[in-house]
Amino acid sequence: MIMLQTCDKLFVYGTLMSAFVNSMSGRLNAGNRLLGPASLNGHLYDLNGYPGVIHDPCSETRIHGELYEIFEAEETLLWLDRYEVASPEFNLMNEYQRILIPVNFRDQKINAWMYHYIKSTKNLIRIPSGNYLEYVTCKM
Numbered sequence: 805m806i807m808l809q810t811c812d813k814l815f816v817y818g819t820l821m822s823a824f825v826n827s828m829s830g831r832l833n834a835g836n837r838l839l840g841p842a843s844l845n846g847h848l849y850d851l852n853g854y855p856g857v858i859h860d861p862c863s864e865t866r867i868h869g870e871l872y873e874i875f876e877a878e879e880t881l882l883w884l885d886r887y888e889v890a891s892p893e894f895n896l897m898n899e900y901q902r903i904l905i906p907v908n909f910r911d912q913k914i915n916a917w918m919y920h921y922i923k924s925t926k927n928l929i930r931i932p933s934g935n936y937l938e939y940v941t942c943k944m
């Protein structure tokens with residue numbers, strides 16, 4: 805696999821965040837370094853058990869997540885692409901596209917990979933707070 809753009813940072817905003825207990829967040833935490841809270845502007849949606857973000861720099865909604873430094877980036881991004889159904893092997897089933905975007909981290913802009921939702925949001929619930937962890941905690 806050839807990566808045209810290299811970056812060792814990853815912005816997560818949903819079930820991959822450190823507060824979620826599942827095998828994939830555990831795998832991400834075990835092999836990489838959590839740098840801390842980060843954010844970007846966009847729209848956050850409930851996809852019935854996990855979230856999707858559409859990055860929109862003009863949006864007033866701030867999406868709250870975490871920034872990771874990823875080690876062995878090519879290998880890590882390969883398994884994350886498969887997990888997020890964002891790899892070329894899925895073609896038309898893809899829900900996400902991994903994109904490189906600037907995120908807000910400690911009063912600076914840092915380029916990071918993010919899984920950007922690419923399907924229709926027509927019948928989805930929008931999460932106005934931009935905070936998926938807060939949203940699922942309040943639903944319980």
